[in-house]
Amino acid sequence: MVALDAPRGRLAGDRRHLGRALAAWLTLLLLAVSVLSLGSGASGVSAAAVLTDWAAGRDLAEIDRVVLFDIRLPRLLSGVLVGAALAVSGAVMQGLFRNPLADPGLLGVSAGASLGAISAIVLGGLLPPSIAALAGWHLVPLAAFAGSWVAMIVLYGIATRQGRTSVATMLLAGIALAAMIAALSGLIIYRANDQQLRDLTFWGLGSLAGASWTKLGAAAPIILAALAVTPFLARGLNGLALGEAAAAHVGLRVQRVKAGAILSAAAATGAAVAISGGIGFVGIVVPHLLRLLAGPDHRWLLVNSGLLGASVLIAADMISRSVVAPAELPIGIVTAMIGGPFFLWVLLSNRRVLDA
Amino acid sequence: MSLIARDIHLRLGRTDILHGVDLTAPVGRVTAIIGPNGSGKTSLLRALAGEIVPVSGRIALNGLPIVGMRPEVLAGHRAVLPQQSAISFPFTAAEIVRIGLTSVAGDQIRQGALIGEALAAVGLPGHAGRLYQELSGGEQQRVQLARALVQVWQPVVDGAPRWLLLDEPVSSLDIAHQIAVMRLAADYARRGGGVVAVMHDLNLTGMFADHVLLMRGGRAMAEGAPAEVLDSALLSDAYGCRLRVGEVPRAGVWLLPHSATL
Numbered sequence: 001m002v003a004l005d006a007p008r009g010r011l012a013g014d015r016r017h018l019g020r021a022l023a024a025w026l027t028l029l030l031l032a033v034s035v036l037s038l039g040s041g042a043s044g045v046s047a048a049a050v051l052t053d054w055a056a057g058r059d060l061a062e063i064d065r066v067v068l069f070d071i072r073l074p075r076l077l078s079g080v081l082v083g084a085a086l087a088v089s090g091a092v093m094q095g096l097f098r099n100p101l102a103d104p105g106l107l108g109v110s111a112g113a114s115l116g117a118i119s120a121i122v123l124g125g126l127l128p129p130s131i132a133a134l135a136g137w138h139l140v141p142l143a144a145f146a147g148s149w150v151a152m153i154v155l156y157g158i159a160t161r162q163g164r165t166s167v168a169t170m171l172l173a174g175i176a177l178a179a180m181i182a183a184l185s186g187l188i189i190y191r192a193n194d195q196q197l198r199d200l201t202f203w204g205l206g207s208l209a210g211a212s213w214t215k216l217g218a219a220a221p222i223i224l225a226a227l228a229v230t231p232f233l234a235r236g237l238n239g240l241a242l243g244e245a246a247a248a249h250v251g252l253r254v255q256r257v258k259a260g261a262i263l264s265a266a267a268a269t270g271a272a273v274a275i276s277g278g279i280g281f282v283g284i285v286v287p288h289l290l291r292l293l294a295g296p297d298h299r300w301l302l303v304n305s306g307l308l309g310a311s312v313l314i315a316a317d318m319i320s321r322s323v324v325a326p327a328e329l330p331i332g333i334v335t336a337m338i339g340g341p342f343f344l345w346v347l348l349s350n351r352r353v354l355d356a
Numbered sequence: 357m358s359l360i361a362r363d364i365h366l367r368l369g370r371t372d373i374l375h376g377v378d379l380t381a382p383v384g385r386v387t388a389i390i391g392p393n394g395s396g397k398t399s400l401l402r403a404l405a406g407e408i409v410p411v412s413g414r415i416a417l418n419g420l421p422i423v424g425m426r427p428e429v430l431a432g433h434r435a436v437l438p439q440q441s442a443i444s445f446p447f448t449a450a451e452i453v454r455i456g457l458t459s460v461a462g463d464q465i466r467q468g469a470l471i472g473e474a475l476a477a478v479g480l481p482g483h484a485g486r487l488y489q490e491l492s493g494g495e496q497q498r499v500q501l502a503r504a505l506v507q508v509w510q511p512v513v514d515g516a517p518r519w520l521l522l523d524e525p526v527s528s529l530d531i532a533h534q535i536a537v538m539r540l541a542a543d544y545a546r547r548g549g550g551v552v553a554v555m556h557d558l559n560l561t562g563m564f565a566d567h568v569l570l571m572r573g574g575r576a577m578a579e580g581a582p583a584e585v586l587d588s589a590l591l592s593d594a595y596g597c598r599l600r601v602g603e604v605p606r607a608g609v610w611l612l613p614h615s616a617t618l
């Protein structure tokens with residue numbers, strides 16, 4: 001007796017067709033949200049107007065061109081990359097720690113990235129000019145990457161023993177790590193001058209307001225490289241769900257999968273933080289929703305997390321620009337207002353696992 | 357062709373667990389590893405699986421040393437059912453079984469059919485879409501067995517036998533499913549594969565094993581045919597309780613505890 005549903009040759013319980021269908025819908029959603037985002041903003045340039053102009057072969061007004069290409073477009077692309085990076089890092093970390101509560105923001109990985117970035121911004125001037133020039137604009141994202149990578153290694157080393165992750169240890173270690181890193185960041189900020197201080201404050205709450213082609217150009221290659229690696233981790237993360245020993249039994253190179261997961265999540269988080277500061281909860285909310293919709297198979301979970309994470313972040317950015325217009329809320333406040341309660345809900349629905 | 361362990365010394369953390377264990381598991385047979393709790397059965401099986409590396413000693417699978425064998429190659433030679441499994445996300449039974457196909461080439465349709473067949477083979481034909489966490493303990497154990505089965509579905513490939521290493525495959529099962537699973541293992545061996553199973557049920561061992569290793573305190577106390585190893589005096593000594601071994605016509609060896617007291 002073979003449990004196949006005959007006409008489509010599909011096995012019951014295999015939810016990959018759901019993942020595939022979801023990917024199509026999420027792509028459409030991302031396109032729709034992007035167009036909306038391009039068309040909304042303080043200056044009142046509307047995407048529709050620009051599109052009709054363009055379709056009619058008319059030249060764009062200079063002011064429209066500046067608003068669209070130098071302000072809104074880099075901001076949109078930054079939102080897409082940051083959202084995708086945070087959500088995919090969340091999904092990868094959850095797979096690595098075998099726990100739906102693992103999240104770069106929650107466990108100090110974003111804080112590590114912030115520390116790296118702050119150090120680069122404030123102390124970067126102390127570097128020998130030749131090195132500073134060599135790293136150039138990449139200095140901040142690279143330092144952020146280094147910070148998140150170190151935080152991730154320390155966290156994984158503490159929380160995981162003999163292939164088992166203790167939920168309590170993971171969360172407590174993450175909290176302690178985040179607090180220590182925040183203290184270090186505070187110390188470094190003492191050395192900042194007034195201009196740096198203003199930048200750092202706004203950036204610390206999480207915002208896309210500072211998005212520019214330069215920043216994007218520095219961080220995008222790191223994020224894109226990290227995201228490009230994750231599909232190759234999908235089978236490995238599925239196997240890890242059975243535990244490290246069983247993952248090795250089915251033929252996975254467990255150490256390689258773990259190293260790949262740590263590196264890619266750290267790189268994506270680090271570069272995202274370098275663009276926008278710490279934006280919480282995207283990494284926990286997005287993968288959790290997707291698991292509810294199409295199951296935990298990482299082969300679609302990772303891709304879909306990227307798509308939905310991007311849409312969520314752009315939407316949150318639009319909210320942050322509109323609620324107190326013409327001023328702007330830091331986007332981290334928006335994601336925390338929505339993500340906080342959601343996180344509590346995840347916590348409560350996982351009570352059984354956590355209390356065990 | 358066989359699975360051979362020679363003079364295995366194993367250490368975990370700061371404890372010496374195995375002190376020179378030998379085992380020769382013949383192909384085409386069901387080999388049972390028996391012994392009291394903590395005697396080192398699981399540790400030996402993990403070493404045979406290539407999961408932990410012994411301090412000294414040799415392990416050869418079909419004549420090839422397993423140390424240094426690449427994981428994906430090893431995965432083509434043997435599948436492992438651990439004593440315990442915990443799954444961290446809400447996968448369905450079918451998705452769990454699919455993980456067993458990680459190192460197996462094949463197209464989607466064939467793999468889907470294989471997953472269905474394996475679930476049917478362990479008596480869970482209608483359970484493909486059920487969430488693993490919502491299955492009973494015995495059902496979960498059989499899903500894990502199906503996951504191991506798909507990995508080495510054909511007992512012989514290119515003339516080389518493949519191996520099922522099962523750690524207490526029937527510990528959570530009712531009596532009918534115990535027999536069904538042991539028959540599955542025996543059938544795998546009869547078709548040319550090899551089976552090594554850690555067992556606590558000595559009666560099932562008597563019924564299904566062709567070769568038995570009795571362990572105590574990290575050492576092999578006896579190895580040989582069931583008729584030699586399943587012996588009243590030997591077993592009573594190994595387990596520290598009085599056991600009587602009798603014969604039941606047609607079923608073979610049969611054991612009863614001597615009395616309700618030790």
Ligand SMILES: Nc1ncnc2c1ncn2[C@@H]1O[C@H](COP(=O)(O)OP(=O)(O)OP(=O)(O)O)[C@@H](O)[C@H]1O
Binds near residue numbers: 371393399
């Ligand atoms: N990771 C470990 N670190 C230290 N000691 C261990 C470890 N795993 C097992 N041991 C010890 O090794 C001995 C053998 O354990 P093993 O799991 O092999 O026993 P077993 O024969 O399978 O027992 P059971 O019938 O209870 O499953 C036990 O004394 C156990 O405490």
Ligand SMILES: [Mg+2]
Binds near residue numbers: 397398399439554
């Ligand atoms: Mg055991």
